[in-house]
Amino acid sequence: MNLSNLSETLGLDEADVLDLVELFLDTCEADVNTIEEGVKAGDHQQVADAAHSIKGASGNMRFEAIYALAKTIEDTARGHALTDVIEHLAGIRKELEQISSDLKNVHQ
Numbered sequence: 001m002n003l004s005n006l007s008e009t010l011g012l013d014e015a016d017v018l019d020l021v022e023l024f025l026d027t028c029e030a031d032v033n034t035i036e037e038g039v040k041a042g043d044h045q046q047v048a049d050a051a052h053s054i055k056g057a058s059g060n061m062r063f064e065a066i067y068a069l070a071k072t073i074e075d076t077a078r079g080h081a082l083t084d085v086i087e088h089l090a091g092i093r094k095e096l097e098q099i100s101s102d103l104k105n106v107h108q
Contacts, residue, residue, distance in 0.1 A: 003106055006021075006062065009062055010062070018103070022103065024057055024061050024063075025096060025099060025100055025103070028054055028058075028066070028092070028096055031050040031051075031054045032054070032096070034046060034047075034050035035047050035073065036086075036089065038050065039082050039086060042082070044077045044078070044080050044081075045077070047073065047074075048073075048074050048077035051070045051073035051074035051077060052074050054066065054070040054073075054092065055070035063095065066092055066095045069088045069089075069091045072084075072088050073085050073088050073089065073092075
């Protein structure tokens with residue numbers, strides 16, 4: 001994550017972008033947990049709704065890899081399937097971990 005590029009893209013100062021990224025990480029973590037619970041319960045709607053939330057937030061933040069994975073999960077769940085959701089969720093977790101790591105490096 002390049003903070004200055006993201007700041008420029010979003011039209012915000014770097015401090016505001018940092019706050020948004022922290023909020024994004026917290027919200028996505030909750031949504032990831034909701035997706036996992038939905039998969040365990042076989043609740044397609046719960047999975048689709050949480051994936052939609054991640055998709056929207058990641059699109060707004062310009063985190064394209066997370067957006068694409070969340071879209072795939074949402075589309076799969078809306079089709080009443082949960083095939084490969086856990087694998088795509090692992091991809092989202094990996095991306096979130098990278099963003100979190102980048103954020104820690106900015107604070108150092």
